[in-house]
Amino acid sequence: MNETTAASASASATDAAEAGDAPVVVGEGVRKSYGDVVALDDVDVTVGEGEVFGLIGPNGAGKTTLVRALTGTTDAEGTIRVLGSSPSTVDPQRIGLLPQSFDPPERLTARELVDYYGGLYEDAREVEAVLDDVGMADDADVWYETLSGGQKRRTCVATGIVNDPDLLFLDEPTTGIDPAGRRSIHRLVERLAADGTTVFLTSHAMDEVERLADRVALLRDGGVVAVGAPADLIAEHGGDPRLEVSLDGSGPDDADLEAVRNALDGVEAEAIPDGLAIEPTPDGLRVLGVRPEGIGAVVDALGAVGVEFESLTWAEPSLEDVYLRLTGEEYSPRSGGIAPGNPEEGGSR
Ligand SMILES: Nc1ncnc2c1ncn2[C@@H]1O[C@H](COP(=O)(O)OP(=O)(O)OP(=O)(O)O)[C@@H](O)[C@H]1O
Incomplete structure (x- = not known):
């Protein structure tokens, strides 16, 4: 309304x-x-x-x-x-x-x-x-x-x-x-x-x-x-729920990201809808579009490609995400995100 x-x-x-x-x-x-x-x-x-x-x-x-x-x-x-x-x-x-x-x-x-x-x-x-x-x-x-x-x-x-x-x-x-x-x-x-x-x-x-x-x-x-x-603003402009993955040591390289993406592509889970994207963060990576019931599948995919993590944090979009998106101040990954099917485009959602 x-x-x-x-x-x-x-x-x-x-x-x-x-x-x-x-x-x-x-x-x-x-x-x-x-x-x-x-x-x-x-x-x-x-x-x-x-x-x-x-x-x-x-x-x-x-x-x-x-x-x-x-x-x-x-x-x-x-x-x-x-x-x-x-x-x-x-x-x-x-x-x-x-x-x-x-x-x-x-x-x-x-x-x-x-x-x-x-x-x-x-x-x-x-x-x-x-x-x-x-x-x-x-x-x-x-x-x-x-x-x-x-x-x-x-x-x-x-x-x-x-x-x-x-x-x-x-x-x-x-x-x-x-x-x-x-x-x-x-x-x-x-x-x-x-x-x-x-x-x-x-x-x-x-x-x-x-x-x-x-x-x-x-x-x-x-x-x-x-x-x-x-709630309406968040639904319209807040973006996807996301899983923040903090890795041991330094952040992932492009090969890690590609491997994780490929591993997740192979996972059949309702909680990992099409359009899921992965982007690097300063201390790890972020999986966008994953719902809580899909966290296990992500953990399995990380394990399958040998990526060890320190912690996982799942978060729903908030008003802060709306603010950051509509003011153009949202986090910009250092080398661009990787979206399935269009890895060259990368970058923000
Ligand atoms: N008395 C003033 N004289 C000249 N420019 C002003 C004056 N008051 C505000 N401005 C300008 O008007 C614009 C809006 O300022 P305003 O203080 O309304 O912003 P704001 O959204 O409240 O910012 P903040 O979050 O920093 O408090 C700014 O560019 C500011 O520099």
Whole structure:
């Protein structure tokens, strides 16, 4: 149901309507230039009520500029409606924003900061509950300037949710936060979404976006190149499941690869479909298209041609694979992959 075509993707109103949500964020033909730099090039984006909407893309793709345009912190061409109003007239009580760069007064404690930002709203949440939400209850009396990077970021997240917003923009909320802290922020986002908050999440952590987002838009060079539910994007653009084979010593030479390919060609296993390909990796090789039940056949094929391995790791495609493919940043084998029936072509899938 979601449009995930790379060439013509836009985070369309139709998607949100199909998701059964009234649009909370609508951007149509959004453009923004800084001198000669086109940061946003005709971006369409629609986010439905209660959605967690992920925005991903390489450095400089335009993510922060889009967040700034949608929140009215920079001007932009095009049509933008947020909670039914223009960004400049929307009720600030209903919007929460964690900017990518945020430098609050340093000689305040975490508790004082949350209290200060809460005081900017007519109605704010109880400070202790907000500190607890972001895992800062125990360090609430430490000056901001002496907090660690991750503790600072948690405190900043707290200032973004102190007004109990209906729409929350989080621009890279977990940067610098340790794994346990990231999990607690993830649970917080899940709780907020379950309570009906719409979340616009920008992140470079693909696992985070895959876990949290109902839909994801991939921005590249100021344009949306794909949008859809993570599972739909992965099915369309994520590629094959793969078996990573780490070899003893150095990586395989071309003769090893050819031998393994020939051995696998001779294996009749439903779990090794036609089109299976092998490509070298820095410490071994990668078998593409193999399902878990085919791993044994691969092991047998390796053994048959005398290739000894240290470890095997099977993985399904993920949002990271989608990202790498659609941004052209996927791993490029040093001498090209070998696809059955077309060994000269080699290279990427
Ligand atoms: N204030 C500004 N003045 C001039 N150019 C800017 C300004 N802000 C952003 N840009 C440029 O606009 C483009 C998009 O930047 P933006 O910060 O939106 O990217 P991003 O996707 O958020 O990147 P990152 O992942 O590194 O945060 C970049 O080329 C950037 O250099």
